[in-house]
Amino acid sequence: MPQYHALTSFVGFQSHKVVRWKRHHKSWIELWIEYQGRTLRCGGCGRKCVRRHDQVSTRIRDLDISKHKVFLWLPRFRVRCPCCGVHQARSVIARGGARCTRRFELHLFILTDFMPVKAVAEQERVDWKTVKDVEIRYIVGLLRKRDLDGVTEIGIDEVSEKKGHRYLTLVTDIGKRRVLWVGRGNDSAVLKRFFLWFGLQRTRRLKLVVIDMHDPYLFALRKSCRARIIFDRFHVVKPLHLAIDKIRIRQYKELPPEGRRYVKNSRFLLLRRREGLSAKGRVRLKELLAVNETLNTAYVLKEDLRGIFDIRDSKTARAEFRAWKQRARESDIPEILEYVKLLDRRRFGILNFFKHRKTNGLSEGFNNVVKTIKKWPMDFMIGVISISRYSVSVEN
Ligand SMILES: [Zn+2]
Structure with a gap:
């Protein structure tokens, strides 16, 4: 029976055991661990290697234990790989060259979702740069190309960045509710880049594409793929909302001053769903529609649609x-x-919606992803972010 240190099962590292530990000044702990496995994998090509070249110990940060900072002394091996020559071995505990464990990095990354990088760094008592690097690496890792072959339905959305001065184009996988790809800009060139990245084979397999009624997207789509185009229902109704608002403004100007009372500040009343209005709002809306026939007609048409x-x-x-x-x-x-x-003009895309009933609406997590993308200057983000991004394991 091999002797295990009591801490081994407590800290729970795969194929490693704790051989020594030391507590310093009630504030931090050092752990020395040893590798228990036999085989090592080359960090370059992933091939199993039997021959070890050498070994050093590096000190890296791990998750805290009862408010104590934890530092591990992790053995790092180099192997003699038939392909790569002498190369650092892959470790389950930390990435090559990293100064903290994988699980600590994941912990930091999850925190960045709730607070700014600086706050995470302060709370976890690490360098600001470490947190920033972790966040970027995770997002890039999540943005890897993977299992793209089954994608047959995509959604294309424009997201405004910097208060509408710049746009991002987001391509999402409707079936799995995840973001596939992000590009800067909202013209047809962006989509061209997407299809180039996505590949011809996969593009051919696409069956449905949901887009808003943005023309450049439409042109690029018609050129690049033969998938059915569906207009997102919310984007179909949006121009009608704008039209109703125009009618309202026109009516307001045409009315004599005493008649304007009902039309004033009625934008919300007209455009909100009736169920979303307060009791008072409903009364006001009723009054407004009773006195103004044109707005009444437009309103009924909107609700019908x-x-x-x-x-x-x-x-x-x-x-x-x-x-x-x-x-x-x-x-x-x-x-x-x-x-x-x-x-x-856009009939085909609307009739396709009635048939397939697909929309672009993604879950809440989507907004977090977009938020993170906007935070860091990455000109051309390529790959896959899963919406349930914490359940995804990230390779480096
Ligand atoms: Zn190798």
């Missing part, structure tokens, strides 16, 4: 959509007519 997008049966939805367009034309409101024209 929203209802049509909720219809599950594709045939009924198509029929209702056709009837809706007819009603909208009959309304004879210039702003609405313009919107109907837009719908006619």
Whole structure:
């Protein structure tokens, strides 16, 4: 029976045992560990290597134990690899050259989600730069190309950066709800870069693409792939909202001063979902619609259209959509007519939505990923970020 130090199972390192420990000034602990396994893998190519070249010990930071900082003395081996020659061996505990363990790095990375880098560094008593490096490395690691072959449905979104002065294009995997790729800009050249990266084979396998009604994306898509294009329902309804707001402003100007009272500050009332309004808001909306026929017509049309997008049966939805367009034309409101024209131009993408019912909406975690991407200047981020990013193991 080999003698195990009591701390071995406590600190729980795979194939390593604790051989010695020392506590310093009630504030930090040093642990000496030894490798228990027989084989080593080359850090360059991953091949199993039997022959060890040499060994050194390096001191690295690990997770705290009861408010004590923990430092490990980790044996680092070099192996003689048939491909790479003398090369550092891969370690399950820390990456080559790292000054903390993998699990400590993961801990730091998770913290960066909740607080700024500086705060993490202070709380964990590490260098600011260490935290920054960890964050960047994790994001880049998560952005690796992996299991992309099964991707058949993608969503393309533009995200504004720096208060709308610059844009990012995000390509997401709809099936697995993760971000596939991020590029700077929102023109067709960005998508061209995406398809180049994604590869011809995979592009051919794409079946559905959900986009907003942004023209450059559409041009690039038509050129690059044969997938069905679906317009994201929220982006389809958005121009109608803008149209209603235009009607409201026009009405306000045309009304005599005493009639303006109802129209003033009514933007929210008109554009919010009826269920989202307070009791007071509903009363105000009712008053407004009662006195203003044009706005009433536009409002009813908006609510109807929203209802049509909720219809599950594709045939009924198509029929209702056709009837809706007819009603909208009959309304004879210039702003609405313009919107109907837009719908006619983009009909195919809307009808495809009724058939496949896919949208771009991603979960909350998505915003965190976007936040992190914006934080660091990476011009061209390539790869895969999983939305459940903490369950992903990250290689280096
Ligand atoms: Zn090798």
